[in-house]
Amino acid sequence: MKSTLFTLVSLISPLLAIDPIEIVGNKWFNSKSGEEFIIKGVAYQPGGSGKQDPIANTSQLANAIKLFKELGINTIRVYEAYGHLNHDKGMKMLADAGIYVIFDLSNPKTSINREDPKYDTTILKAFTQKADNFAKYDNTLAYFAGNEVNNDITNTDSNPFVKATIRDMKAHMKAQKRYIPIGYANNDDEKTLKNIVDYFNCGKEEERIDFFGYNIYSWCDDSSMKASGYDKKTDMFKNYGIPVFFSEYGCNEVRPRKFSDIPHLYSSPMSDVFSGGLIYEFTEEANNYGLVKVNGNNFSKLVDFDTYKNQLSKLDLKLANKKSYKAPESDGSKCPKEGSNWKASNDLPPTPSVDACNCLAKTFNCVVSKSYNVTAENSDAGKLFGYACGEGKVDCTRLAADGSKGRYGDISYCDPTTQLSYAFNALYTKSKKNKETCPDDGKHSTQSPSESDEKKCLAMTHNLSDKAPETIGNPDTDDTSKDLPEDSSSDSDKQKGKNGSGNSGSNGHYLLPSFASLAVATLITSLFI
Incomplete structure (x- = not known):
């Protein structure tokens, strides 16, 4: 070649x-x-x-x-x-x-x-x-x-x-x-x-x-x-x-x-x-x-x-040449109709904006403590979400995303830490800033907001033409193999013979924390119904 x-x-x-x-x-x-x-x-x-x-x-x-x-x-x-x-x-x-x-x-x-x-x-x-x-x-x-x-x-x-x-x-x-x-x-x-x-x-x-x-x-x-x-x-x-x-x-x-x-x-x-x-x-x-x-x-x-x-x-490939090749005319496929076996909306989630999420976090009085890792495997963040949102103490509709209905809360694209900070702050605000709802316990932290205009924050869009930073967060916890599970395939993946590969499961299971596994996502999504 x-x-x-x-x-x-x-x-x-x-x-x-x-x-x-x-x-x-x-x-x-x-x-x-x-x-x-x-x-x-x-x-x-x-x-x-x-x-x-x-x-x-x-x-x-x-x-x-x-x-x-x-x-x-x-x-x-x-x-x-x-x-x-x-x-x-x-x-x-x-x-x-x-x-x-x-x-x-x-x-x-x-x-x-x-x-x-x-x-x-x-x-x-x-x-x-x-x-x-x-x-x-x-x-x-x-x-x-x-x-x-x-x-x-x-x-x-x-x-x-x-x-x-x-x-x-x-x-x-x-x-x-x-x-x-x-x-x-x-x-x-x-x-x-x-x-x-x-x-x-x-x-x-x-x-x-x-x-x-x-x-x-x-x-x-x-x-x-x-x-x-x-x-x-x-x-x-x-x-x-x-x-x-x-x-x-x-x-x-x-x-x-x-x-x-x-x-x-x-x-x-x-x-x-x-x-x-x-x-x-x-x-x-x-x-x-x-x-x-x-x-x-x-x-x-x-x-x-x-x-x-x-x-x-043994192959004897018959290869085309670009100069003589006539590409087929195509405007794509017809979108499938929604039904009992197909619940995927044609309305897609918005592009996540780091600037919007960072700005929004600056409007909160109660946030996640810097020392608390929301996405750690041993994190109890799901329970904290469940307490604030799942038990109906505050309205967490804005965090929910529903691909079947095409409904996406305006901060559903923020990272788990910003979302948990939103839940903390909503509960703190509802309690009229009762210290018991934002205790100094290594998970919560109070702050003086440096931004006041939430609408201005949410208007910040992500520039997709920008190159990504050289590193994202801490590569020792984000990307290196030592922190990955030994095998992201399930036991059934390993044994399913002609039906698939062990690696195939890696896209479906391991983004942490999986709030669905703690029944929180179901409770939040129910707010859309």
Whole structure:
């Protein structure tokens, strides 16, 4: 994929060793040569979720790249990497090997929680920081704003929050030096898939995804186009208008795997619709999908490695050229109708504003103490919210966000600390500043407001063209692997075989605190009814 010009330039600039890829219509193209780019790759997260940043661990990555080259792949998907770390060396190593990277923007602590969906300043800051960190690398292929957040009919109300992150990240990337496409990946749930496919590709252009990632595990052993449902899925996406690829695939109900779907995926009619795919996954983890076993920074091949390698080696790809390619005309999909199995409003949450939340906090007389960490795993913040809001002592409607009805309180996007400060202050004000409602107990703190005009605060909007700060908060607690849970997948994720990956759960569960788990979110949301 390297052009002669870029090979020469790479001697001067270590970040220009590979040609950027761009989207035209429903295909990816090399921006320099104009040749169609078809994804041949693997999911790469050694150790599983929450263990490490696999791009920053360059000793291990160097050994992995040798095997990537032997496989003949051109893309890896990395679920978790951390924006405050330096990735220059790792990304250059990958670029020199002709490897592109698709990053998930979320991590277990900053993602949309499917059980208690909210989109706040913490998530926006984390997403923009990560996007800015990797945008400078020409081999950054794309970003996923979410992965299987809505995984069945019980949590379709999470979709407006994910779609809002897509809207904001697209606006942010358009203001930067290089636009990186923003997409979404979802599972193969038969009751929600079609609605999700349409929902993320409908409405205003600035709200629609640039591409769709399909996590599919329906082709097992010696299946067929019909038995696996590949024929119907190809038909579903044939007029979608934007690129679609398998963001995870490789059923493991029968091992060793044969990957007998690969000749179909990479030839017509599937190759007319899908831009290749990513085998799940490179390293063997608890859910038994690996091509290799990991031992420290070293790897040993499993049987599936050679099988996948052999399947790829047989491919005879028929690639389009950008000059002769005629992109299909598309205005997106038709938005799905709301019903019993689909409760996702087309009205999206507002863009979170850090300035508005910071200003608003300055209008309070009672706030959260600086020494109290609201988002710590052992925090009892849920109980404090429950006391102020859940028992009806104060009106917390302004904190609530309801994706099914499209109703979002005017400070629902503020971070948990600002929201708890609002609840403290409301209770303190209602009690006519009774000291007992704002005690000096290490959780509450009184202050003299330095701002008085709440309306002025709420009028402050976030400038999405601004670059994210180099670090967000304290990276030792926000982003490093030592503070992440050992595995963000549930036990059912690990054992569900053909239906999905262990990493798929990371976007749905671990934004702390999960007030839904403490029944507070339900009580707050009831105020909308």
